[in-house]
Amino acid sequence: MAVKPMHELLAEIDEVVESRHIKDHQLVADIRSGKATRAAIAGFLRHFYQVAPRPSPQADCAIFAKCPEDPDIFHHLFEDVILEEGAGHDSGTERHLNVFLAHAQAFGLSQDDLDNCPTIPECKAFMHWRYYLAYKGDWLAAIAGIAFIEGASARRNDIIIEGLVEHYGFERGAPDLLFWELHASEIEEGHGDIGPLVVGRYANDEFTQRSVMDAVVTSIDLQWLAFDGMYRAFFLEDAAYDRWR
DSSP: OOOOOHHHHHHHHHHHHHHTOGGGSHHHHHHHHTOSOHHHHHHHHHHHHHHTTTTTTHHHHHHHHHSOOOHHHIIIIIIIIIHHHHHOTTTTSOOHHHHHHHHHHTTTOOHHHHHTOOOOHHHHHHHHHHHHHHHHTOHHHHHHHHHHHHHHHHHHHHHHHHHHHHHSOOOTTOGGGHHHHHTTSHHHHHHTTHHHHHHHHHOOSHHHHHHHHHHHHHHHHHHHHHHHHHIIIIISOOGGGGGGO
């Protein structure tokens, strides 16, 4: 693999993200259609908490600690992502983990249910991946691995919102739907801005470009597998997952 022109590398990353976009997962389709039971969605929420709200912003802080002192990174990663996830800085809300709890409570879940969830292996692998590159010190791959799929997740969340409103009694603008609405907005899309910026600025050799692409592909694969596991465990009620229900 020779060094690629930056526009080609970024276009290739976008193609990879689109080819296995999480909005196309059957779990999302079942919520959209109203096919999923409330118990299935509750199982999904307990595990989604482990891979999305719970690691934020700790994993991002670990990444930020390794970054160069670049004012654009400070703005896009620290101000737009870390402060928003940790305190609702841009949205004027609060820590997104707390906003998620308000949604989970609508499905009968408590903070204890979320914090002490026995996590299925697929979600545990994705959760560990969220920290792996950050703690390893590969800040560029760590940003690329999360930013490109996170910026795209707003479209998945739009679909989930449609299903929750049409089939599960939620109302747009209500506090118990705020988590998904925040993460379907320009705020969530903006979380992806850091990816193209840092890749375009710092992925200038063959080794780094390969590392970035591998991180993106691995993130997509692990996110997809996490949703596969949640779907089998709670939507299909596969007996292999009895110990996690």
